Amino acid sequence: MVDLTTETLETPPQQSRRPLRQMATRFARHRLALMGLVVLTLMTLIVIVGPWLSPYAYDQQDFALIGMPGAPSAAHWLGTDELGRDAMTRLIYGGRVSLGVGLLGAVISTLVGTLIGSLAGFYRGVWDMLLMRFTDVMLSIPTLPLVLLLSTLFRPSPVLLVVIVGGLIWMGTARLVRSQFLALREREYVEAARALGAGGPRLIVRHILPNALGPITVAATLAVGSSIMLESALSFLGFGILPPVPTWGNILNSASGWLAIAPWLAIPPGLCIFFTVLAVNFVGEGLRDAMEPRG
Known part of the structure; x- marks a missing residue:
C-alpha cells in the first residue's frame, strides 16, 4: 500500500512536467526560433553589460572630432x-531604451488586452458588445498618426512612451483572448466549477485563464517586435525620446543626414532594429508551433 500511495503521489508532478518537456522539444526543433532566441539573448546581454565595459559615456564628446x-x-x-x-x-x-520600451510596452499591451478580452469573452452580452465595439474603434484609428499626435501633445519620457505604446497595440491580444474565453467557458471543468459555486472572477483566474496562456504568450512575444518598431519609428521621426538620450530610432535619424559620406553610422542601428524584430518574430512562431502543434 505504501508503494502504491507513493507512486500515486509522484505521478501528477511527472505528468505535469511532461507537456512542458514536449513543448521544449518542439521548440528546439524550430531552428529559426532557436536562432532568434540566441540573437535576443546576446542582444540583451550586450545592452546590459556593454555600458559597464565601454570606456566612454553615451554623451561624452571628443572635441577634436566635432564637426x-x-x-x-x-x-x-x-x-x-x-x-x-x-x-x-x-x-x-x-539598445537599452529600445529593448526596454519594447518589452515593457508588450507587457502593458498584454495585460490590457487580456483584461478586456477575458471580460468580453466570459460575460458576453452587453459587456462583449461594449468592449468589442471599443476595440473595433481603436483598431480603426491609424496607430502611428495617433501616437504622433499624443507625442506632440505630451513630449514623452521613456515611461510615458512605454504607456503610449503599450496602450495602443493591445487590440489584437484582446480579440485573441476573447475567442479563447468563448471556447473555454463551455468546457466541462468550467461547468463543474460553476456548479460547485465558483464565481466569475474565480472561474476566470483559476480555471479559464491558465488554459489560454499559450496563445497569450505568443501574442505577448509578437507584441515586443511591434513595440520596438513603433518606438523606433517615433524616435526616427523626432517625436519619441529626444537626444542626447540615445535610442536606435533617433540614432538612425541623426545618421541619415550623413548617409552619403558616413554610412557606418546608419547601418548598425538599422541592422539592430531589423535583426531584433526578426528574432522576436521567429521566437513567436516557434512558441506558437510548440504550444499548438498542427499534427
Missing part, C-alpha cells in the same frame, strides 16, 4: 558622430 563624423578606428570601433561621441557606446545605450 564631421569620424571613421571607425581602434579607439572608436564604429566611428564617432558629428558631435564627437562614440557611436558604439551610443548604440549600446540606445
Whole structure:
C-alpha cells in the first residue's frame, strides 16, 4: 500500500512536467526560433553589460572630432558622430531604451488586452458588445498618426512612451483572448466549477485563464517586435525620446543626414532594429508551433 500511495503521489508532478518537456522539444526543433532566441539573448546581454565595459559615456564628446563624423578606428570601433561621441557606446545605450520600451510596452499591451478580452469573452452580452465595439474603434484609428499626435501633445519620457505604446497595440491580444474565453467557458471543468459555486472572477483566474496562456504568450512575444518598431519609428521621426538620450530610432535619424559620406553610422542601428524584430518574430512562431502543434 505504501508503494502504491507513493507512486500515486509522484505521478501528477511527472505528468505535469511532461507537456512542458514536449513543448521544449518542439521548440528546439524550430531552428529559426532557436536562432532568434540566441540573437535576443546576446542582444540583451550586450545592452546590459556593454555600458559597464565601454570606456566612454553615451554623451561624452571628443572635441577634436566635432564637426564631421569620424571613421571607425581602434579607439572608436564604429566611428564617432558629428558631435564627437562614440557611436558604439551610443548604440549600446540606445539598445537599452529600445529593448526596454519594447518589452515593457508588450507587457502593458498584454495585460490590457487580456483584461478586456477575458471580460468580453466570459460575460458576453452587453459587456462583449461594449468592449468589442471599443476595440473595433481603436483598431480603426491609424496607430502611428495617433501616437504622433499624443507625442506632440505630451513630449514623452521613456515611461510615458512605454504607456503610449503599450496602450495602443493591445487590440489584437484582446480579440485573441476573447475567442479563447468563448471556447473555454463551455468546457466541462468550467461547468463543474460553476456548479460547485465558483464565481466569475474565480472561474476566470483559476480555471479559464491558465488554459489560454499559450496563445497569450505568443501574442505577448509578437507584441515586443511591434513595440520596438513603433518606438523606433517615433524616435526616427523626432517625436519619441529626444537626444542626447540615445535610442536606435533617433540614432538612425541623426545618421541619415550623413548617409552619403558616413554610412557606418546608419547601418548598425538599422541592422539592430531589423535583426531584433526578426528574432522576436521567429521566437513567436516557434512558441506558437510548440504550444499548438498542427499534427
